[in-house]
Amino acid sequence: MVLTISAPLRLAPRPRVEGRLQPYLFLLPALVLVALISFLPLAFAVLQSFFRSEYLNLGRFVGTENYLDFLYGRGGAGFLWNSLVYCAGTVAVALPLGFLLALVLNQDLPFRGPLRTLLILPWLVSNLVGALLWGWLGNPQYSPVIHSLRQLGLAVPDMVTDKHAAMTAVVLCNAWASYPLVMVLVLAALQTVPRELLESAEIDGASGWQRFRFVTFPMVSNTTLVCLVLTTLHAFKNVEIILLMTGGGPVGGTETMAIRVFQEGFQFFRMGVASSGAIVVFLMNVLFTLAFIQVLRTEGGA
Amino acid sequence: MNAYRRLGAPSLPLRAAQWLLLAVALAFALGPILWGLSTSLKTPEEINALPPTWIPHEITFANYAEAVFSARFLRHVLNTVLVVAACLAISLWVSAHAAYAAARFRFRGKNLILILMWTTIMIPGVAVIVPLYLASVWTGLYDTLWALILVYSAWLVPTLIWLLRGFVSGIPVELEEAARIDGCSRLSAFYRITLPLLRPGLLAGSVLVFTLVWNEFLIGYSLVLSNESRLVQVGIYFFITEVGIKWGPLTAAAIGAILPILIAYAFLQRAFIQGLSAGAVKG
Secondary structure (H helix, E strand, C coil): CHHHHHHHHHHCCCCCHHHHHHHHHHHHHHHHHHHHHHHHHHHHHHHHCCEEEECCEEEEECCCHHHHHHHHCCCCCHHHHHHHHHHHHHHHHHHHHHHHHHHHHCCCCCCHHHHHHHHHHHHHCCHHHHHHHHHHHCCCCCCHHHHHHHHCCCCCCCCCCCHHHHHHHHHHHHHHHHHHHHHHHHHHHHCCCCHHHHHHHHHCCCCHHHHHHHHHHHHHHHHHHHHHHHHHHHHHHCCHHHHHHCCCCCCCCCCCHHHHHHHHHHCCCCHHHHHHHHHHHHHHHHHHHHHHHHHHHHHHHC | CHHHHHHHCCCHHHHHHHHHHHHHHHHHHHHHHHHHHHHHCCCHHHHCCCCCCCCCCCCCCHHHHHHHHHCCHHHHHHHHHHHHHHHHHHHHHHHHHHHHHHHHCCCCCHHHHHHHHHHHHHCCHHHHHHHHHHHHHHHCCCCCHHHHHHHHHHHHHHHHHHHHHHHHHCCCHHHHHHHHHCCCCHHHHHHHHHHHHCHHHHHHHHHHHHHHHHHCCHHHHHCCCCHHHCCHHHHHHHHHHHHCCCHHHHHHHHHHHHHHHHHHHHHCHHHHHHHHHHHCCCC
C-alpha cells in the first residue's frame, strides 16, 4: 500500500516551469485554430452587424438599422413563423417515429440487425442529396407516389405552387434526415435499462404499459430531451434542404430565418444585414441550448 | 427463462402494429433512395414516361457515365478526398493532444478553456459564412482547398476533443507511468503508449471527419468559386443549376455520392455510431 501511494509522488516531482506549461502546450494548437476560425469570425460578424456594408468593406456605423432591416424589411418577419413551423413539424414527425422504432428494435425481433441498418440509412445521406431525392419523389409531374394518389382520385396539391404542400415536403425531408439519430440515441439508452428491474416490476403485477411508463420511460426521458434539442437546432439552422427543394418559395412560404441569412449574404450581397441575421440566429441557438441545460439540470436534481 | 420470453413477446395485436410501423418506416426511409436509384438506371425516354414506372424496363448505366464525365464528378471526388485527408491529419493531430491535456492534466483555467472551445459547437454554419468569406478573400485563401481544410478542421476540433477525451480516460494511466519510469518524457509516453491505444477513438473520429467533409455544403459553396475546386456536394448543386435539370445523371450523381459512405458504414458500423453521435451537435 505504502509503495503504491508513494511511487507516483516520487515519479512526479514538483513540476518545473516547462512542466507546468506542458498542458497548455498540448492545448495550444487546438486553441489557436478554434480562436482564429470560430471566435474571430463571430466577433467580426458582431462588428459588421452594426455597420452598413459596402460589399466587402465596412461602411458607416448605422446602429441597429441592419437588425431592424433584417426583422422588418422585405415582407416582414414571416420567416420567424416559418422557422417555428419547420422546427415543430420536424420534431413532431422525427421524435415519435425515432422513439417508437427504438422501442420496437429493442426487442428480440427477427431480422433486427438488417432492419436497424436499413432504418439508419437516411442518417448517412447528406442533406443536399436527401433534398434532391425528396424533390424528385415529390415532383408534381413524374412522381410515382403522386401519380398513384391522383389515380385514386385524390387532389394532391403541387409543392411548386402551393405553400402548404411545399412546407410539408421540406418538413418530411428534414424529418427523414433527423429521425435515425433519435432512434440510435434512444436505442442506446434503452439498452441501459436493467432487465431485472422490468422482471421484478412484472412480478409485482405491473402491466406492459405500466412497466413502460414507470420503469423504462423515466430512464430514457433525458435522452429523449437531448434528441428534442438536437433535432430542433438542426432544423433551425438548416439551409440545404429548403434551398434545394423550394428556394424559400413559393412566395416566401418556406423562407426560414436561416434561409433569409443565406439569401441576404449570397444572393443580395447585403453583408451587414446578413451578419445581423446571423447574430440573431446564433443568439437564439445559445438561448435555446441554455434553457435546455437548465431543464436538464432540474430534471436530474428532482 | 420463461420470464425472459414473456417479457420479450408482446400480444398479437401489438405485434401486428409493430410490424406495420416497421413497414411504413422502411418505405419512408428507403422510398426516396430507391426511386432515385431506379431513375438513375433508366433511359431518358423512360424517365419522362407517363405513368412513371417504379422499376426500369431496360437498365442502362449511361447516366452514371454522363454524371462522371460531364459534371467533372471525378475531379470533385478527388478534391473531397484531398480535403478529407488533410482534415484528418490536422484535426486528429490537434485534437488528440488537446484531449490528452483535458483528460490527464490538472491546470489553471482548464475548464474555462474547454468550455469556451465547446461553445463554438453552438455557432451555426450560416452565422459565420459571411465573415469567413471575407476573411478568405483578404487572406488570399478564397477559392482554394486550404480555406475549406482550415474551416472544417476548426469546426471538428471541439467535437473531436470531446470524443477523444472519453477514450483517453479509458486508457489506464499506469501504462504511461510505467513508460515514464523507463525514462520516457511525458510527450514521448503520449506518442508511444497512449496514441496507439487510442486507435478506436481515432477511428470513430475519422468517421466524423469523413462524413462531415463529404456531406458539407454551406462552406464549400461560399468559399469556393471555380468548378476545379468544388467538393462533391457543391458539384451536385451546380450540376442542377448550371446544366439544367437532367434527372437521369443527377440521380446517378446522388447515388454515387451516397455509395462511399454506405460502403464504409458496412465495415465500420460501431465507429460510425460513435463518431456520428458525437458529431450530431454540429450540423
